[in-house]
Amino acid sequence: MRPAATAARSRLAIYLDLIRWNRPAGWLLLLWPTLSALWIASDGRPGWHLVAVFTLGTILMRSAGCCANDVADREFDRHVRRTAQRPVTSGELPVREALLVGAALALLAFLLVLTTNPPTIALSFFALGVALAYPFAKRVFAMPQAVLGVAFSFGIPMAFTAALGGSDWKLSTLLAALPPVAWGLFVSNLFWVLAYDTEYAMVDREDDLRIGIKTSAITLGKWDVAGVMGFYCVYIFSWTLLGVRVGLGHWFMLGMAAATAQAVWHYLLIRNRRREECFKAFRQNHWLGFAVFAGTVVDLALR
Template identity: 70%
Template structure:
Protein backbone atom coordinates (compact mmCIF):
# COMPACT_ATOMS: atom_id res chain seq x y z
CA UNK A 1 0.00 0.00 0.00
CA UNK A 2 2.78 2.43 0.90
CA UNK A 3 4.65 1.65 -2.32
CA UNK A 4 1.48 2.09 -4.39
CA UNK A 5 0.72 5.42 -2.70
CA UNK A 6 4.25 6.65 -3.34
CA UNK A 7 4.05 5.58 -6.98
CA UNK A 8 0.82 7.55 -7.34
CA UNK A 9 2.58 10.59 -5.88
CA UNK A 10 5.27 10.29 -8.54
CA UNK A 11 2.59 10.08 -11.23
CA UNK A 12 0.97 13.20 -9.79
CA UNK A 13 4.35 14.93 -9.72
CA UNK A 14 4.86 14.44 -13.46
CA UNK A 15 1.18 15.28 -14.27
CA UNK A 16 0.63 11.86 -15.82
CA UNK A 17 -3.14 12.37 -15.80
CA UNK A 18 -2.84 15.66 -17.69
CA UNK A 19 -1.47 14.85 -21.16
CA UNK A 20 -2.36 18.29 -22.55
CA UNK A 21 1.02 19.55 -21.29
CA UNK A 22 3.16 17.21 -23.36
CA UNK A 23 0.83 17.41 -26.36
CA UNK A 24 1.53 21.14 -26.51
CA UNK A 25 5.21 20.29 -27.01
CA UNK A 26 4.65 17.28 -29.23
CA UNK A 27 2.60 18.68 -32.15
CA UNK A 28 4.97 21.48 -33.24
CA UNK A 29 7.96 19.16 -32.78
CA UNK A 30 6.43 16.47 -34.96
CA UNK A 31 5.27 19.05 -37.51
CA UNK A 32 8.85 20.31 -37.75
CA UNK A 33 10.10 16.73 -38.06
CA UNK A 34 7.76 16.04 -41.00
CA UNK A 35 8.76 19.31 -42.69
CA UNK A 36 12.47 18.61 -42.17
CA UNK A 37 12.14 15.11 -43.59
CA UNK A 38 9.86 16.32 -46.41
CA UNK A 39 7.40 13.60 -45.43
CA UNK A 40 7.35 10.57 -43.15
CA UNK A 41 10.53 10.84 -41.02
CA UNK A 42 10.78 7.17 -40.03
CA UNK A 43 9.75 5.30 -36.91
CA UNK A 44 13.08 5.84 -35.15
CA UNK A 45 12.89 9.64 -35.15
CA UNK A 46 9.17 9.63 -34.35
CA UNK A 47 9.83 7.41 -31.33
CA UNK A 48 12.81 9.48 -30.16
CA UNK A 49 10.97 12.79 -30.31
CA UNK A 50 7.66 11.50 -28.96
CA UNK A 51 9.17 9.70 -25.98
CA UNK A 52 11.71 12.49 -25.45
CA UNK A 53 8.94 15.08 -25.37
CA UNK A 54 6.95 13.16 -22.76
CA UNK A 55 10.04 12.52 -20.62
CA UNK A 56 11.36 16.09 -20.73
CA UNK A 57 7.96 17.61 -20.00
CA UNK A 58 7.71 15.30 -16.99
CA UNK A 59 11.23 16.22 -15.87
CA UNK A 60 10.34 19.90 -16.26
CA UNK A 61 7.35 19.43 -13.96
CA UNK A 62 9.68 18.03 -11.27
CA UNK A 63 12.05 20.98 -11.56
CA UNK A 64 9.23 23.52 -11.68
CA UNK A 65 7.52 22.12 -8.57
CA UNK A 66 10.75 22.25 -6.58
CA UNK A 67 11.51 25.81 -7.68
CA UNK A 68 7.96 27.05 -7.04
CA UNK A 69 7.12 25.14 -3.87
CA UNK A 70 7.06 28.26 -1.67
CA UNK A 71 4.90 30.19 -4.15
CA UNK A 72 2.55 27.26 -4.85
CA UNK A 73 1.48 27.11 -1.20
CA UNK A 74 -0.37 30.39 -1.70
CA UNK A 75 -2.20 29.38 -4.88
CA UNK A 76 -5.36 27.30 -4.45
CA UNK A 77 -4.87 25.38 -7.71
CA UNK A 78 -1.31 24.29 -6.85
CA UNK A 79 -1.27 24.06 -3.06
CA UNK A 80 -1.73 20.27 -3.02
CA UNK A 81 1.04 19.37 -5.45
CA UNK A 82 3.21 16.59 -3.96
CA UNK A 83 6.30 18.71 -3.25
CA UNK A 84 4.35 21.76 -2.12
CA UNK A 85 2.21 19.77 0.30
CA UNK A 86 5.24 17.91 1.67
CA UNK A 87 4.04 14.50 0.47
CA UNK A 88 7.28 14.21 -1.54
CA UNK A 89 10.64 15.65 -0.54
CA UNK A 90 12.80 17.88 -2.71
CA UNK A 91 15.50 15.17 -3.18
CA UNK A 92 12.81 12.73 -4.35
CA UNK A 93 11.44 15.16 -6.93
CA UNK A 94 14.89 16.14 -8.20
CA UNK A 95 15.88 12.47 -8.40
CA UNK A 96 12.86 11.63 -10.52
CA UNK A 97 13.47 14.65 -12.74
CA UNK A 98 17.13 13.75 -13.23
CA UNK A 99 16.28 10.13 -14.07
CA UNK A 100 13.70 11.18 -16.66
CA UNK A 101 16.08 13.71 -18.22
CA UNK A 102 18.83 11.07 -18.36
CA UNK A 103 16.60 8.58 -20.19
CA UNK A 104 15.63 11.36 -22.61
CA UNK A 105 19.31 12.08 -23.23
CA UNK A 106 19.93 8.40 -23.97
CA UNK A 107 17.30 8.69 -26.69
CA UNK A 108 19.01 11.76 -28.13
CA UNK A 109 22.29 9.83 -28.25
CA UNK A 110 20.72 7.61 -30.93
CA UNK A 111 20.46 10.58 -33.33
CA UNK A 112 23.48 12.64 -34.45
CA UNK A 113 26.01 15.14 -33.00
CA UNK A 114 24.14 18.36 -33.96
CA UNK A 115 21.00 17.12 -32.21
CA UNK A 116 23.00 16.10 -29.14
CA UNK A 117 24.63 19.54 -29.05
CA UNK A 118 21.27 21.30 -29.23
CA UNK A 119 19.87 19.11 -26.45
CA UNK A 120 22.26 20.72 -23.95
CA UNK A 121 20.94 24.18 -24.80
CA UNK A 122 17.36 22.93 -24.57
CA UNK A 123 18.07 21.49 -21.12
CA UNK A 124 19.66 24.76 -19.99
CA UNK A 125 16.56 26.76 -20.92
CA UNK A 126 14.35 24.19 -19.17
CA UNK A 127 16.37 24.63 -15.98
CA UNK A 128 16.29 28.43 -16.19
CA UNK A 129 12.56 28.86 -16.83
CA UNK A 130 11.22 28.13 -13.30
CA UNK A 131 13.28 31.02 -11.96
CA UNK A 132 12.47 33.46 -14.79
CA UNK A 133 9.16 34.48 -13.23
CA UNK A 134 11.10 36.12 -10.41
CA UNK A 135 12.95 38.50 -12.72
CA UNK A 136 11.36 38.61 -16.20
CA UNK A 137 8.14 40.54 -16.85
CA UNK A 138 6.97 37.93 -19.35
CA UNK A 139 8.54 34.62 -18.28
CA UNK A 140 6.23 32.89 -20.75
CA UNK A 141 8.73 33.96 -23.44
CA UNK A 142 11.42 31.88 -21.73
CA UNK A 143 8.98 28.98 -21.56
CA UNK A 144 8.33 29.56 -25.26
CA UNK A 145 11.97 28.93 -26.08
CA UNK A 146 12.04 25.81 -23.90
CA UNK A 147 8.81 24.45 -25.39
CA UNK A 148 9.95 25.20 -28.96
CA UNK A 149 13.47 23.79 -28.86
CA UNK A 150 12.29 20.48 -30.25
CA UNK A 151 11.86 22.27 -33.60
CA UNK A 152 15.56 22.96 -34.36
CA UNK A 153 16.43 19.59 -32.83
CA UNK A 154 14.02 17.90 -35.25
CA UNK A 155 15.67 19.63 -38.21
CA UNK A 156 19.11 18.70 -36.93
CA UNK A 157 18.08 15.07 -36.53
CA UNK A 158 16.44 14.83 -39.96
CA UNK A 159 18.89 16.91 -41.99
CA UNK A 160 22.10 17.23 -39.96
CA UNK A 161 25.27 15.32 -40.58
CA UNK A 162 27.89 14.04 -38.19
CA UNK A 163 29.64 17.34 -37.37
CA UNK A 164 29.14 19.22 -34.11
CA UNK A 165 27.73 22.39 -35.62
CA UNK A 166 24.64 24.62 -35.50
CA UNK A 167 24.87 24.83 -39.28
CA UNK A 168 22.80 21.66 -39.39
CA UNK A 169 19.73 23.79 -38.61
CA UNK A 170 18.40 25.89 -41.53
CA UNK A 171 17.19 29.44 -40.93
CA UNK A 172 13.53 28.57 -41.48
CA UNK A 173 13.68 26.22 -38.46
CA UNK A 174 14.50 29.19 -36.25
CA UNK A 175 11.60 31.12 -37.79
CA UNK A 176 9.30 28.23 -36.92
CA UNK A 177 10.71 28.31 -33.37
CA UNK A 178 9.90 32.02 -33.17
CA UNK A 179 6.38 31.42 -34.45
CA UNK A 180 5.82 28.64 -31.95
CA UNK A 181 7.11 30.89 -29.17
CA UNK A 182 4.16 33.19 -29.86
CA UNK A 183 1.78 30.23 -29.54
CA UNK A 184 3.30 29.42 -26.14
CA UNK A 185 2.82 33.07 -25.15
CA UNK A 186 -0.84 32.77 -26.16
CA UNK A 187 -1.75 29.63 -24.25
CA UNK A 188 0.44 30.25 -21.23
CA UNK A 189 -0.99 33.75 -20.86
CA UNK A 190 -4.42 32.09 -20.75
CA UNK A 191 -3.00 29.82 -18.05
CA UNK A 192 -1.57 32.80 -16.15
CA UNK A 193 -4.93 34.57 -16.29
CA UNK A 194 -6.32 31.76 -14.12
CA UNK A 195 -3.92 32.54 -11.26
CA UNK A 196 -3.53 36.28 -11.74
CA UNK A 197 -5.11 37.29 -8.42
CA UNK A 198 -2.93 34.86 -6.46
CA UNK A 199 0.20 35.80 -8.41
CA UNK A 200 -0.33 39.50 -7.66
CA UNK A 201 -0.48 38.75 -3.95
CA UNK A 202 2.75 36.74 -3.87
CA UNK A 203 4.72 38.92 -6.28
CA UNK A 204 5.22 36.57 -9.24
CA UNK A 205 5.71 38.12 -12.67
CA UNK A 206 3.54 36.77 -15.51
CA UNK A 207 2.46 37.90 -18.96
CA UNK A 208 -1.15 38.17 -17.73
CA UNK A 209 -0.06 40.73 -15.13
CA UNK A 210 2.28 42.58 -17.50
CA UNK A 211 -0.36 42.90 -20.22
CA UNK A 212 -2.99 44.07 -17.74
CA UNK A 213 -6.24 45.07 -19.44
CA UNK A 214 -4.71 44.18 -22.80
CA UNK A 215 -4.39 40.52 -21.87
CA UNK A 216 -7.16 39.24 -24.14
CA UNK A 217 -6.04 41.30 -27.13
CA UNK A 218 -2.46 40.24 -26.40
CA UNK A 219 -3.42 36.57 -26.48
CA UNK A 220 -5.19 37.02 -29.82
CA UNK A 221 -2.21 38.91 -31.24
CA UNK A 222 0.09 36.07 -30.17
CA UNK A 223 -2.16 33.55 -31.92
CA UNK A 224 -2.11 35.69 -35.04
CA UNK A 225 1.69 35.97 -35.07
CA UNK A 226 2.10 32.24 -34.53
CA UNK A 227 -0.19 31.28 -37.38
CA UNK A 228 1.11 34.00 -39.73
CA UNK A 229 4.75 33.00 -39.27
CA UNK A 230 4.04 29.30 -39.73
CA UNK A 231 1.87 30.03 -42.78
CA UNK A 232 4.55 32.16 -44.44
CA UNK A 233 7.36 29.71 -43.69
CA UNK A 234 5.26 26.74 -44.74
CA UNK A 235 4.32 28.34 -48.04
CA UNK A 236 7.95 29.31 -48.69
CA UNK A 237 8.85 25.63 -48.30
CA UNK A 238 6.23 24.54 -50.80
CA UNK A 239 3.41 23.47 -48.50
CA UNK A 240 0.05 24.01 -50.14
CA UNK A 241 -3.71 24.00 -49.69
CA UNK A 242 -3.99 21.21 -47.12
CA UNK A 243 -1.44 22.95 -44.94
CA UNK A 244 -3.33 26.23 -45.23
CA UNK A 245 -6.52 24.39 -44.29
CA UNK A 246 -4.79 23.25 -41.10
CA UNK A 247 -3.79 26.84 -40.39
CA UNK A 248 -7.39 27.94 -40.99
CA UNK A 249 -8.76 25.32 -38.59
CA UNK A 250 -6.24 26.47 -35.98
CA UNK A 251 -7.31 30.10 -36.55
CA UNK A 252 -10.97 29.13 -36.06
CA UNK A 253 -10.03 27.52 -32.75
CA UNK A 254 -8.19 30.68 -31.72
CA UNK A 255 -11.41 32.64 -32.27
CA UNK A 256 -13.24 30.08 -30.12
CA UNK A 257 -10.64 30.69 -27.41
CA UNK A 258 -11.44 34.39 -27.54
CA UNK A 259 -15.02 33.54 -26.62
CA UNK A 260 -13.75 31.57 -23.61
CA UNK A 261 -11.31 34.16 -22.26
CA UNK A 262 -13.00 37.46 -23.06
CA UNK A 263 -14.82 37.51 -19.69
CA UNK A 264 -11.55 36.55 -17.93
CA UNK A 265 -13.23 33.94 -15.75
CA UNK A 266 -10.96 31.33 -14.17
CA UNK A 267 -13.02 28.50 -15.63
CA UNK A 268 -13.03 29.92 -19.15
CA UNK A 269 -9.32 30.71 -19.20
CA UNK A 270 -8.39 27.31 -17.81
CA UNK A 271 -10.60 25.54 -20.32
CA UNK A 272 -9.00 27.50 -23.16
CA UNK A 273 -5.57 26.44 -21.97
CA UNK A 274 -6.53 22.79 -21.59
CA UNK A 275 -7.85 22.44 -25.15
CA UNK A 276 -5.00 24.36 -26.77
CA UNK A 277 -3.27 21.23 -27.95
CA UNK A 278 -5.96 20.91 -30.63
CA UNK A 279 -4.63 24.13 -32.18
CA UNK A 280 -1.22 22.50 -32.55
CA UNK A 281 -2.77 19.28 -33.81
CA UNK A 282 -4.60 21.15 -36.57
CA UNK A 283 -1.32 22.63 -37.85
CA UNK A 284 0.45 19.26 -37.55
CA UNK A 285 -2.35 17.48 -39.41
CA UNK A 286 -2.22 20.09 -42.17
CA UNK A 287 1.52 19.51 -42.59
CA UNK A 288 1.23 15.71 -42.65
CA UNK A 289 -1.70 15.60 -45.09
CA UNK A 290 -0.16 18.17 -47.40
CA UNK A 291 3.13 16.30 -47.63
CA UNK A 292 1.32 12.98 -48.08
CA UNK A 293 -0.80 14.35 -50.94
CA UNK A 294 2.18 15.40 -53.04
Protein backbone atom coordinates in the same frame (compact mmCIF):
# COMPACT_ATOMS: atom_id res chain seq x y z
CA MET B 1 -3.10 -7.04 -0.80
CA ARG B 2 0.19 -6.99 1.11
CA PRO B 3 1.19 -3.73 2.90
CA ALA B 4 4.39 -3.41 0.83
CA ALA B 5 2.44 -3.58 -2.40
CA THR B 6 -0.02 -0.98 -1.10
CA ALA B 7 2.83 1.38 -0.17
CA ALA B 8 4.52 0.95 -3.55
CA ARG B 9 1.24 1.62 -5.33
CA SER B 10 0.71 4.76 -3.27
CA ARG B 11 4.22 6.00 -4.15
CA LEU B 12 3.58 5.40 -7.81
CA ALA B 13 0.40 7.47 -7.57
CA ILE B 14 2.41 10.33 -6.04
CA TYR B 15 5.01 10.17 -8.81
CA LEU B 16 2.31 10.19 -11.47
CA ASP B 17 0.76 13.23 -9.82
CA LEU B 18 4.17 14.90 -9.72
CA ILE B 19 4.67 14.56 -13.47
CA ARG B 20 1.01 15.50 -14.26
CA TRP B 21 0.39 12.12 -15.89
CA ASN B 22 -3.37 12.68 -15.83
CA ARG B 23 -2.92 16.02 -17.66
CA PRO B 24 -1.34 15.20 -21.03
CA ALA B 25 -2.08 18.65 -22.49
CA GLY B 26 1.34 19.83 -21.30
CA TRP B 27 3.40 17.36 -23.31
CA LEU B 28 1.03 17.55 -26.29
CA LEU B 29 1.72 21.29 -26.50
CA LEU B 30 5.39 20.39 -26.85
CA LEU B 31 4.85 17.43 -29.15
CA TRP B 32 2.78 18.83 -32.03
CA PRO B 33 5.13 21.63 -33.15
CA THR B 34 8.12 19.33 -32.75
CA LEU B 35 6.56 16.62 -34.92
CA SER B 36 5.36 19.24 -37.43
CA ALA B 37 8.96 20.43 -37.78
CA LEU B 38 10.19 16.84 -38.05
CA TRP B 39 7.77 16.14 -40.92
CA ILE B 40 8.77 19.35 -42.71
CA ALA B 41 12.50 18.73 -42.23
CA SER B 42 12.23 15.16 -43.55
CA ASP B 43 9.87 16.08 -46.40
CA GLY B 44 7.18 13.85 -44.93
CA ARG B 45 9.38 10.80 -44.30
CA PRO B 46 10.82 11.09 -40.77
CA GLY B 47 11.10 7.34 -40.07
CA TRP B 48 9.75 5.55 -37.02
CA HIS B 49 13.00 5.86 -35.10
CA LEU B 50 12.93 9.67 -35.02
CA VAL B 51 9.18 9.76 -34.40
CA ALA B 52 9.66 7.48 -31.38
CA VAL B 53 12.67 9.43 -30.09
CA PHE B 54 10.93 12.79 -30.22
CA THR B 55 7.59 11.52 -28.91
CA LEU B 56 9.04 9.66 -25.94
CA GLY B 57 11.68 12.34 -25.36
CA THR B 58 9.01 15.04 -25.26
CA ILE B 59 6.96 13.15 -22.69
CA LEU B 60 10.01 12.44 -20.54
CA MET B 61 11.39 16.00 -20.65
CA ARG B 62 8.04 17.58 -19.91
CA SER B 63 7.71 15.23 -16.92
CA ALA B 64 11.22 16.10 -15.75
CA GLY B 65 10.39 19.78 -16.15
CA CYS B 66 7.37 19.36 -13.88
CA CYS B 67 9.65 17.92 -11.17
CA ALA B 68 12.10 20.83 -11.42
CA ASN B 69 9.32 23.42 -11.59
CA ASP B 70 7.54 22.05 -8.51
CA VAL B 71 10.75 22.08 -6.47
CA ALA B 72 11.66 25.61 -7.55
CA ASP B 73 8.15 26.97 -6.97
CA ARG B 74 7.20 25.04 -3.84
CA GLU B 75 7.15 28.15 -1.59
CA PHE B 76 5.02 30.10 -4.09
CA ASP B 77 2.70 27.22 -4.97
CA ARG B 78 1.44 26.87 -1.42
CA HIS B 79 -0.23 30.30 -1.78
CA VAL B 80 -1.98 29.49 -5.07
CA ARG B 81 -5.31 27.67 -4.91
CA ARG B 82 -4.66 25.61 -8.04
CA THR B 83 -1.20 24.37 -7.01
CA ALA B 84 -1.31 24.15 -3.20
CA GLN B 85 -1.81 20.37 -3.21
CA ARG B 86 1.04 19.44 -5.53
CA PRO B 87 3.12 16.63 -3.96
CA VAL B 88 6.25 18.69 -3.22
CA THR B 89 4.35 21.78 -2.09
CA SER B 90 2.11 19.83 0.27
CA GLY B 91 5.07 17.96 1.75
CA GLU B 92 3.83 14.60 0.49
CA LEU B 93 7.06 14.14 -1.48
CA PRO B 94 10.52 15.25 -0.25
CA VAL B 95 12.43 17.72 -2.41
CA ARG B 96 15.38 15.35 -2.84
CA GLU B 97 13.13 12.54 -4.05
CA ALA B 98 11.36 14.81 -6.56
CA LEU B 99 14.74 15.93 -7.92
CA LEU B 100 15.89 12.32 -8.26
CA VAL B 101 12.73 11.44 -10.19
CA GLY B 102 13.29 14.43 -12.47
CA ALA B 103 16.95 13.56 -13.00
CA ALA B 104 16.07 9.95 -13.88
CA LEU B 105 13.51 11.09 -16.43
CA ALA B 106 15.93 13.60 -17.98
CA LEU B 107 18.59 10.89 -18.19
CA LEU B 108 16.20 8.57 -20.03
CA ALA B 109 15.42 11.38 -22.47
CA PHE B 110 19.13 11.99 -23.01
CA LEU B 111 19.70 8.29 -23.75
CA LEU B 112 17.11 8.62 -26.51
CA VAL B 113 18.88 11.69 -27.91
CA LEU B 114 22.16 9.74 -27.98
CA THR B 115 20.63 7.55 -30.70
CA THR B 116 20.44 10.54 -33.09
CA ASN B 117 23.52 12.57 -34.08
CA PRO B 118 26.07 15.04 -32.62
CA PRO B 119 24.23 18.27 -33.63
CA THR B 120 21.02 17.08 -31.98
CA ILE B 121 22.90 15.96 -28.87
CA ALA B 122 24.63 19.36 -28.66
CA LEU B 123 21.33 21.22 -28.92
CA SER B 124 19.82 19.05 -26.18
CA PHE B 125 22.16 20.63 -23.61
CA PHE B 126 20.92 24.11 -24.51
CA ALA B 127 17.32 22.89 -24.34
CA LEU B 128 17.91 21.44 -20.88
CA GLY B 129 19.53 24.66 -19.67
CA VAL B 130 16.61 26.81 -20.77
CA ALA B 131 14.10 24.38 -19.27
CA LEU B 132 15.87 24.52 -15.90
CA ALA B 133 16.08 28.32 -16.03
CA TYR B 134 12.39 28.88 -16.69
CA PRO B 135 11.06 28.39 -13.12
CA PHE B 136 13.34 31.20 -11.94
CA ALA B 137 12.48 33.57 -14.81
CA LYS B 138 9.19 34.54 -13.20
CA ARG B 139 11.16 36.07 -10.33
CA VAL B 140 13.09 38.37 -12.68
CA PHE B 141 11.40 38.91 -16.06
CA ALA B 142 8.14 40.72 -16.69
CA MET B 143 7.31 38.20 -19.44
CA PRO B 144 8.66 34.86 -18.22
CA GLN B 145 6.37 33.16 -20.74
CA ALA B 146 8.92 34.17 -23.38
CA VAL B 147 11.51 32.00 -21.64
CA LEU B 148 9.03 29.14 -21.59
CA GLY B 149 8.47 29.80 -25.28
CA VAL B 150 12.16 29.24 -25.99
CA ALA B 151 12.15 26.06 -23.90
CA PHE B 152 8.99 24.71 -25.54
CA SER B 153 10.28 25.53 -29.05
CA PHE B 154 13.71 23.88 -28.82
CA GLY B 155 12.34 20.63 -30.20
CA ILE B 156 11.98 22.36 -33.58
CA PRO B 157 15.69 22.95 -34.36
CA MET B 158 16.48 19.58 -32.78
CA ALA B 159 13.99 17.93 -35.16
CA PHE B 160 15.74 19.57 -38.10
CA THR B 161 19.23 18.52 -37.02
CA ALA B 162 18.03 14.96 -36.40
CA ALA B 163 16.31 14.75 -39.80
CA LEU B 164 19.05 16.45 -41.83
CA GLY B 165 21.94 14.56 -40.23
CA GLY B 166 25.44 15.79 -39.48
CA SER B 167 28.48 14.91 -37.41
CA ASP B 168 29.96 18.26 -36.39
CA TRP B 169 29.92 19.28 -32.72
CA LYS B 170 30.95 22.92 -33.31
CA LEU B 171 28.24 25.38 -32.34
CA SER B 172 29.01 27.80 -35.18
CA THR B 173 28.80 25.02 -37.76
CA LEU B 174 25.66 23.65 -36.15
CA LEU B 175 23.82 26.98 -36.21
CA ALA B 176 24.91 27.75 -39.77
CA ALA B 177 23.76 24.35 -41.01
CA LEU B 178 20.17 24.85 -39.90
CA PRO B 179 17.96 26.21 -42.69
CA PRO B 180 16.23 29.58 -42.10
CA VAL B 181 12.84 27.87 -41.94
CA ALA B 182 13.94 26.02 -38.79
CA TRP B 183 14.61 29.27 -36.97
CA GLY B 184 11.49 30.82 -38.47
CA LEU B 185 9.33 28.03 -37.05
CA PHE B 186 11.19 28.32 -33.74
CA VAL B 187 10.33 32.03 -33.41
CA SER B 188 6.79 31.52 -34.70
CA ASN B 189 6.10 28.80 -32.13
CA LEU B 190 7.34 31.08 -29.37
CA PHE B 191 4.35 33.34 -30.02
CA TRP B 192 1.95 30.41 -29.70
CA VAL B 193 3.48 29.61 -26.32
CA LEU B 194 3.06 33.26 -25.32
CA ALA B 195 -0.63 33.00 -26.27
CA TYR B 196 -1.55 29.87 -24.37
CA ASP B 197 0.68 30.47 -21.36
CA THR B 198 -0.75 33.95 -20.94
CA GLU B 199 -4.19 32.31 -20.83
CA TYR B 200 -2.74 30.02 -18.15
CA ALA B 201 -1.36 33.01 -16.24
CA MET B 202 -4.76 34.71 -16.35
CA VAL B 203 -6.09 31.86 -14.21
CA ASP B 204 -3.70 32.61 -11.34
CA ARG B 205 -3.39 36.39 -11.71
CA GLU B 206 -4.93 37.27 -8.33
CA ASP B 207 -2.74 34.80 -6.46
CA ASP B 208 0.38 35.83 -8.42
CA LEU B 209 -0.19 39.51 -7.65
CA ARG B 210 -0.48 38.71 -3.95
CA ILE B 211 2.76 36.72 -3.76
CA GLY B 212 4.81 38.88 -6.14
CA ILE B 213 5.22 36.55 -9.13
CA LYS B 214 5.79 38.15 -12.54
CA THR B 215 3.69 36.91 -15.47
CA SER B 216 2.63 38.14 -18.89
CA ALA B 217 -0.98 38.40 -17.69
CA ILE B 218 0.09 40.85 -14.99
CA THR B 219 2.43 42.77 -17.28
CA LEU B 220 -0.19 43.16 -20.01
CA GLY B 221 -2.84 44.21 -17.51
CA LYS B 222 -6.07 45.29 -19.21
CA TRP B 223 -4.48 44.42 -22.57
CA ASP B 224 -4.17 40.73 -21.68
CA VAL B 225 -6.93 39.50 -24.01
CA ALA B 226 -5.69 41.71 -26.84
CA GLY B 227 -2.16 40.45 -26.19
CA VAL B 228 -3.22 36.81 -26.35
CA MET B 229 -5.05 37.35 -29.63
CA GLY B 230 -2.09 39.31 -31.01
CA PHE B 231 0.22 36.42 -30.16
CA TYR B 232 -2.14 34.00 -31.90
CA CYS B 233 -2.21 36.20 -34.99
CA VAL B 234 1.59 36.40 -35.22
CA TYR B 235 1.90 32.65 -34.74
CA ILE B 236 -0.76 31.66 -37.28
CA PHE B 237 0.34 34.19 -39.91
CA SER B 238 4.06 33.41 -39.64
CA TRP B 239 3.63 29.61 -39.46
CA THR B 240 1.33 29.74 -42.48
CA LEU B 241 3.82 31.86 -44.43
CA LEU B 242 6.68 29.51 -43.58
CA GLY B 243 4.63 26.48 -44.57
CA VAL B 244 3.80 27.99 -47.94
CA ARG B 245 7.45 28.86 -48.50
CA VAL B 246 8.49 25.23 -48.08
CA GLY B 247 5.84 24.13 -50.56
CA LEU B 248 2.93 23.07 -48.37
CA GLY B 249 -0.45 23.42 -50.02
CA HIS B 250 -4.20 23.11 -49.58
CA TRP B 251 -4.33 20.48 -46.85
CA PHE B 252 -1.83 22.46 -44.80
CA MET B 253 -3.93 25.59 -45.29
CA LEU B 254 -6.99 23.67 -44.12
CA GLY B 255 -5.14 22.74 -40.94
CA MET B 256 -4.17 26.37 -40.39
CA ALA B 257 -7.79 27.41 -40.97
CA ALA B 258 -8.88 24.95 -38.27
CA ALA B 259 -6.22 26.39 -35.96
CA THR B 260 -7.51 29.91 -36.67
CA ALA B 261 -11.08 28.87 -35.84
CA GLN B 262 -9.88 27.49 -32.52
CA ALA B 263 -8.03 30.72 -31.73
CA VAL B 264 -11.29 32.61 -32.32
CA TRP B 265 -13.07 30.19 -29.97
CA HIS B 266 -10.41 30.86 -27.35
CA TYR B 267 -11.17 34.56 -27.60
CA LEU B 268 -14.79 33.79 -26.77
CA LEU B 269 -13.59 31.81 -23.74
CA ILE B 270 -11.14 34.36 -22.32
CA ARG B 271 -12.79 37.68 -23.17
CA ASN B 272 -14.56 37.85 -19.77
CA ARG B 273 -11.40 36.71 -17.92
CA ARG B 274 -13.20 34.06 -15.88
CA ARG B 275 -10.75 31.60 -14.32
CA GLU B 276 -12.50 28.42 -15.42
CA GLU B 277 -12.85 29.54 -19.02
CA CYS B 278 -9.26 30.82 -19.25
CA PHE B 279 -8.07 27.47 -17.93
CA LYS B 280 -10.26 25.65 -20.45
CA ALA B 281 -8.75 27.71 -23.28
CA PHE B 282 -5.25 26.78 -22.11
CA ARG B 283 -6.08 23.08 -21.79
CA GLN B 284 -7.66 22.92 -25.24
CA ASN B 285 -4.68 24.48 -27.05
CA HIS B 286 -3.21 21.11 -27.90
CA TRP B 287 -6.05 20.67 -30.42
CA LEU B 288 -4.87 23.81 -32.18
CA GLY B 289 -1.38 22.32 -32.42
CA PHE B 290 -2.82 19.02 -33.62
CA ALA B 291 -4.70 20.80 -36.42
CA VAL B 292 -1.45 22.30 -37.67
CA PHE B 293 0.33 18.95 -37.42
CA ALA B 294 -2.47 17.02 -39.14
CA GLY B 295 -2.61 19.48 -42.01
CA THR B 296 1.15 19.23 -42.45
CA VAL B 297 1.22 15.43 -42.42
CA VAL B 298 -1.68 15.02 -44.86
CA ASP B 299 -0.30 17.64 -47.22
CA LEU B 300 3.12 16.00 -47.37
CA ALA B 301 1.61 12.53 -47.72
CA LEU B 302 -0.52 13.54 -50.70
CA ARG B 303 2.22 15.30 -52.67
